[in-house]
Amino acid sequence: MTPDDAADTTPAVDLAAAEAELDLPPIGDRSRYDALMQVIRNRVTVRRFDPDYRMPEEHVEMILEAARHAPSGANAQPWQFIVIRDAEVKRQISEYFVAEQRARAKMKMKFPTPDYRGLATAPGFVVVCADMRWVNAFPVLNDGSELDRIYRENAERILLQSVAAATMSAHLAAAALGYCVWWVTAIGQENAQRAMKPLLGIPEDISVLDIFLFGPPAQKPYKRWRRPYGDIVSLDRFDPAHHLSDAELADWIANRRHRVMYRDARKID
Ligand SMILES: Cc1cc2nc3c(=O)[nH]c(=O)nc-3n(C[C@H](O)[C@H](O)[C@H](O)COP(=O)(O)O)c2cc1C
Secondary structure, X not given: OXXXXXXXXXXXXXXXXXXXXXXXXXXXXXXXXXHHHHHHHOOOEOOOEOOOOOOOHHHHHHHHHXXXXXXXXXXXXXXXXXEOOOHHHHHHHHHHHHHHHHHHHHHOOOOOOOXXXXXXXXXXXXXXXXXXXXXXXXXXXXXXXXXXXXXXXXXXXXXXXXXXXXXXXXXXXXXXXXXXXXXEOOOOOHHHHXXXXXXXXXXXXXXXXXXXXXXXXXXXOOOOOOOOHHHHOOOOOOOHHHOOOHHXXXXXXXXXXXXXXXXXXXXXX
């Protein structure tokens, strides 16, 4: 289908107003870049927040306003944000995670699952959802063919990347307001979805993708290790030196992962 085939081709916005709305800086202007980098560098995860802090409603709105402006595949904006204010609901979600943490420990997955008790008292608490039916807004055939399956797989990636873009915008806005953040994704599994949906009145075809926590830290934040620039950027062609062997990757997971995740590599936080 080309836009010509679409039933209605009127722009969704008043174009003159939409052009006037933008405020782009001169190319190469450092001031906004520097301000943005300061926020990016200081966006930091903690897993315990000040339980007594009362999150101003205005801050929650400012943070989710940033999410609203994120880019998305086909401009579908396939996200929904549920702001949890009820302490009892926070406690119940936290309990689910603590149980999951214990279950994982028993399964010997070897993943150093963090301590999820801090969820219960996070002052900022947002459940990030996506309506997976939006994959139909991306290039798919919808004819049940093998080719359709391949396109749908990519469509799902487009959808997930879109919601991640909005989530990241919100995290950066929270960091800009001085809050520490926590991005929790350990909820994709079917049983986690089943536990959360009735609690929050989420319809069956909406998926919970992650939980976004923010607030003043109750543990001292610190900057985690980052790969050097030269290890992640190639010019023109993929740098073979960046291609880890399977053994190197396995070694990294076994011997380094816990050290880059936690302050004290001997225990989780
Ligand atoms: C996509 C994504 C998923 C994550 N999932 C979890 C999670 O389920 N539980 C958790 O405690 N932290 C989770 N995190 C937080 C990361 O562990 C954290 O961002 C990383 O260790 C780097 O630390 P920093 O945020 O302080 O830079 C996630 C982060 C991202 C971006």
